[in-house]
Amino acid sequence: MTQPDANLQNLLESVAAGEINPAVALEKLKHFAYEPVGDFARIDHHRKLRTGFPEVIWGQDKTPDQIAQIMTAMRQRSSVVMATRIESTVYAQLETKVAGLAYYPSARICAIAPANIEPEYPGTIGILSAGTADLPVAEEAAVTATLCGFQVQRLWDVGVAGIHRLLNNRHVIDSASVLIVVAGMEGALPSVVAGLADCPVIAVPTSIGYGASFGGLAPLLTMLNSCAAGVGVVNIDNGFGAAILAGQILRTAAKLNRL
Structure with missing residues (x-):
């Protein structure tokens, strides 16, 4: 018997003997x-x-x-x-x-994964990308969130260079419970979105851009210096981390609703 198996057997025997209550055992597990x-x-x-x-x-x-x-x-x-x-x-x-x-x-x-994954948690994660070149990072966030049991709504190519594309799709912002906003170049989109949204905004800088974007450092600094309140920033190209953070926000909200 391996050490983990032996430890598990000892823990279960302690619960059976009444030496440890089930709640304490669960914490140990x-x-x-x-x-x-x-x-x-x-x-x-x-x-x-x-x-x-x-x-x-x-x-x-x-x-x-x-x-x-x-x-x-x-x-x-x-x-x-x-x-x-x-x-x-x-x-x-x-x-x-x-x-x-x-x-x-x-x-x-x-x-x-199962062919069809039903949302396990309430709420919607809205995911926006500034440009088509940002899609690999945005899709990493979208697929991660879906596989983790969250409902996702995508809105691609709505960067600030054509702000009317974003404003014509305000319903995506308005219906989201939490937003993930992915942008390269100068990284301005999360600030604009956060000025319109009534939910948390997770900003994801990408490494897309000309030389002075320094592989994503310029949009990262723009997002960190956002004048809009309620913006959190993850690392460059970290769509996965953004999806998990959005999921934790919705899980916490669901947990609070059960109290």
Whole structure:
């Protein structure tokens, strides 16, 4: 018996003997289980129990064989297994190793998931992109949120260079419970949106732009210096992180409604 298995048995025996009450045992379990995969990974199976969201595989810089082994282990305990930053050439190798794998090319995400995922939480995450070139990051956010059980509404190519495109779609802003706004170049769109919205705005700078955008640093600084209140900023090109933050906001709201 491995050490984690022995610890789990001891914990269960303590609950059965009345030495530990179930509530205390649950708290201990939140920080308990992980599973080694080869000599290169330790899967955190209880992350969803602790944080509300399961562990997600960062695909970039891993080999296809490592990703396949991790996904195979994770699917034993989760109905949705997701890997981010998966290029099409890597997916071509993965689909020969992992059965039932879906690929979202714009988002560069592959996943094992049900064909239809019903929203698990109330509310809508509105996702806006300034330009078409920002779509990979915006789609990473959209696909992540959908796979995590949230309703998503997309609105693409509504940057400030043609502000009428945004204003003609005010209904997307007005109907959202939380907004993710993705922009490169000078990164002005989140400030404009936050001046119109009555919900939290998560700004995502992208590395799209000419030389003086410094690979996304210029829009990042613009967003951090926003004059609009209620704007939070994630790292450059981090659509995944924006989706998880938006999800945590909606999960917290649902939790408060149950109190």
